[in-house]
Amino acid sequence: MNIDRLKLGISPINWVNEDVLELGDHYTFEDLVTDFASLGFVATENCRKFPKDPDVLREALAEKGIRMTSQWKGVLFSDPGYREAELEAYRKHVQFLQKMGSQHVVTCELGGSIIGDPRRSPGDRDVIPFTNEEWNHMVDGLHQAGEICREHGMKLVYHYHIGTNVERPEEIDRLMATTDPELVHMLYDTGHAYYGGADPLALLQRYADRIAYVHLKDVRQDVLDRVRRDKIPFQSAVIQGVYTVPGDGCIDFAPIFRELFARGYDGWMIIEAEQDPSVANPVEYARKSKEYIAAIVSDLTTNISG
Numbered sequence: 001m002n003i004d005r006l007k008l009g010i011s012p013i014n015w016v017n018e019d020v021l022e023l024g025d026h027y028t029f030e031d032l033v034t035d036f037a038s039l040g041f042v043a044t045e046n047c048r049k050f051p052k053d054p055d056v057l058r059e060a061l062a063e064k065g066i067r068m069t070s071q072w073k074g075v076l077f078s079d080p081g082y083r084e085a086e087l088e089a090y091r092k093h094v095q096f097l098q099k100m101g102s103q104h105v106v107t108c109e110l111g112g113s114i115i116g117d118p119r120r121s122p123g124d125r126d127v128i129p130f131t132n133e134e135w136n137h138m139v140d141g142l143h144q145a146g147e148i149c150r151e152h153g154m155k156l157v158y159h160y161h162i163g164t165n166v167e168r169p170e171e172i173d174r175l176m177a178t179t180d181p182e183l184v185h186m187l188y189d190t191g192h193a194y195y196g197g198a199d200p201l202a203l204l205q206r207y208a209d210r211i212a213y214v215h216l217k218d219v220r221q222d223v224l225d226r227v228r229r230d231k232i233p234f235q236s237a238v239i240q241g242v243y244t245v246p247g248d249g250c251i252d253f254a255p256i257f258r259e260l261f262a263r264g265y266d267g268w269m270i271i272e273a274e275q276d277p278s279v280a281n282p283v284e285y286a287r288k289s290k291e292y293i294a295a296i297v298s299d300l301t302t303n304i305s306g
Helices: 029-038 054-063 080-099 132-151 169-178 190-195 200-210 221-230 234-239 254-262 282-305
Strands: 008-010 043-045 067-070 072-075 104-109 155-159 184-189 211-216 269-271
Touching: 008 282, 029 043, 029 054, 029 282, 043 269, 054 067, 054 080, 067 104, 072 080, 072 132, 080 104, 080 132, 104 132, 104 184, 104 211, 132 155, 132 169, 132 184, 155 211, 169 200, 184 190, 184 200, 190 200, 190 211, 200 211, 200 254, 221 234, 254 282, 269 282
Parallel strands: 008 043, 008 269, 043 067, 072 104, 104 155, 155 184, 184 211, 211 269
Antiparallel strands: none
């Protein structure tokens, strides 16, 4: 198999961070799509630098031969007091993505988190664990959101994420065990899995039938060790370079791709690296990662055909 046959996209977060706003804020929409096209990527996710009008955005992306695969949506389903407003906002988000031709809705519960719970102050450093009741409220909300996605011919893909109540292996297991597989699918993120203490390959093998979307992200082990030792919060860890592109960190992606191919996965795979673009040039790192993935795919194809 040639890498060009993969549904491989690139995330704008490699250039413009959505959580740490000072990272890459100087980039423009034109800068981003020009870089994506020059690197040969045909897909991306939404970004705060993109035009807000779906018709304008769809046309501008199409001019570069690029499509939008999804956009992050943080939700607060664990607090029933927010449910009605959250579902209304979620429906509008789904309708926007549908207009963009997307088929997946990246979704993450933010209740108790340090990355966007509106009830908490920006300086909070620790996740507030859910009670059983809050967990159940979250699951109910995800099921309702999943129904909205299904109504629009789309899939809710849940993004387990550092700094939230679903980041560790046991929390991912609980999410998969308590949600309807027809309504809540998994966004398989290699970097967040490893950072959260999971073996990315084992997680893939365990939940292959739930995975509908993939983020390819690597981790710098030395930075992660320091983050854990010094209890550095997620946003600061990003600034310090805990994440990088596949091929530049400690995760071996060859068995991961082998497993994805063996399982017949043919969905989107988005290269991500939440890092400071002034330190790690996003074009150079994206090119290096694409070459790394191409070599893996070539080796696997040769071994299979041989």
